[in-house]
Amino acid sequence: MKISIVHPSDLRPFELRTWHVLLRSGRELVNPFLCPEFTLAVGRLRHDVRVAVIEDAVDIVGFFPFQRHALGIGKPVGAGLTDAQGAISAPGLELDPSWLLRRCELSVGEFDHLVADQFPAHHTSRHPSPFMDLRLGYDGYTDVIKRESGKTYRSTMYKERKLGRDADDVRQRYGITDLTALRTLVSWKSEQYRRTGRTDRFARPWIVQLVEDLLHVDTPGFAGVLDMVYAGDQPVAGHFGLRSDTVLADWFPSYDVAFAPYSPGLIQHLAMAREAAKQGIRVVDMGRGEKEYKNKLKSGDLLVAEGRLARHTPAAGLHWLVRTPLRATRNAVLARPRLREPTDRLLKGYGNVRNSLLRTDQDNRTKSAR
Template sequence: MQVTLAHPRELGDAEISRWRALQESDPAFDNPFLSPEFTLIVGALRDTVRVAVIYDGPEIAGFFPFERHPMGIGKPVAAGLTDAQGMIYAKDLEVDPFRLLRRSGLSVYEFDHLVAGQPLLGSRHETYPSPIIDLSDGYAAYTDYLRANSGKTYKTTLAKSRKLGREAGEVRHEYAITDPAPLHTLLGWKTDQYRRTGRADRFSHRWIVELVERLQSTGGESFAGVLDMVYVGDRPVAGHFGVRTRTTLAGWFPAYDTDFAKYSPGLIHHLAMAEKAAAAGIQVIDMGRGDKEYKEKLKNGEYTVAEGRLARPGPAAGFHWMMRVPARKARATVLANPVLHKTADKALKTYGRLRAGLTG
């Protein structure tokens, strides 16, 4: 195994084609966050992004995209935003993960959504379910599943959609929108949601806004940004922005106008999105790791992702352990305990209301 290191902009057409071929050769890699286009676009905005190109003899056998931070701390590309992370590699490739870290100039690689089966999995990691909407048998089969397993949610959502139409105007859905104006409406809703729930506003970072803008303008058979919105007349009610491969749509930024909260616009939107996505050839909507009620109601399957770190012995690894691991374990304990999780969530929402009052 030989490794060369490159900035994404240094990759040529041959490397990009090989990356895409490796990705499409294994269903485990069928996620847009593992696509070369995603790393290229983030790399244009983040100087920390690098790609380790892995050779098995004279041929390229794998790619390891990552961000390199001070002290040789490695993180996934766009860490904190992505729901699928890791290497893209040939099935028969033998990887020494510690040698890969060394050749990549890393002391540590930390991850929180590492896809299953990765050579980067250390002996100490936690696994979590990542719920999906499986559309491989079509939208009708999916709604049959909902009727059988989430019948109350499905029927109530349809009833609320009809009520919304009666009380507010005709309900319609647009998929794969290229106009940037609805995108910024969606981002505004998302910012309000972050503040309302006491979370950090991701869109206060200009590079993340620019990332989403660039992704929306990116379209192709193998990779594209996808914006879709539900409208009442000409007024947007709910929407989502994500990215897709040929067959997988990554659920990323869903949000809605709280003026319509009583109609459950998020659920109305997700059903509409699933129908249009299935018609466009999408077989899986990966909703991402996270304990959200709407995901439990809508899922009909799940993947598994891992959280942890891979580290080479040394001072940087020790410092990283002290700064990150105890806090991560404490967070995992809270999330795994329903009482603690509910208490923490309530505290964050209270903080959000107080913050909104001070800034409003």
């Protein structure tokens, strides 16, 4: 076999068609983060994105998208944003990790949401990725939820009716391309990150631009999907994600905290699942991570893996020293509710203090400018 390393923009039309064919070979469900359109979109905004095109003597048999960082450290395309990672290859193709890394001029290839059947010898841990199962339609999904989380379902339906009485009629708009609505959602999400002590992804302009670019992508096999719930003309909750023909990736959900007593996030997710099922979506992948709303709405769990591929190089040794103990500590905390819950409270407290300091600083600047 041989490998050619190209920027995504240099992929030819027949190569993109081959990518789609390989992605669907033997797979019932296709995660949109593995589609070429996602790599193309990130590649338009980042200079470090590359794709390894893998060929045997006759055909293209695989693609390996990655971002090349300093010291030859390889990361998934859109690292930190993606809920599915890995190579796209013909069924049964086995790639030797050392050979792959050497041809890609990488010392390390790290991953934290790897498709669980890839490179199993190099997994350091596996993690559940909750999903909403729509394969029997929305009614089939809610039949399960009513059995498993009946109290949550009934409470959400009651709160939706109450919201309609208190604020105005509740309505949903699925698959819209309203940039103003998207920016409202992004502002909610950005504030949520800060409020809970997390890193604000939307503080990075390229991520804001990526989401806005993807809003306008709509093909049969890949699209950006914006879903908003309104009380009258007032937006109260929303979600922006990506879809393939079979999977909707739950990416950026958020809501107006003024409506928090009505559980608008749950209202929005159930409404979104109903409309997604009508559009042929079979699974809503809610992504790795322990969240209360995921536990309430999930039908089950997929699996993703964390780990790394590595060659015997000084850069790989340094990467292990810096990254591996930190990740092991983080995973140990997340796996134990007795540790996870206090840590979450600590982060929220930090977020509140940080926001208070930012507001004080802004107030002082305003007074100084007067």
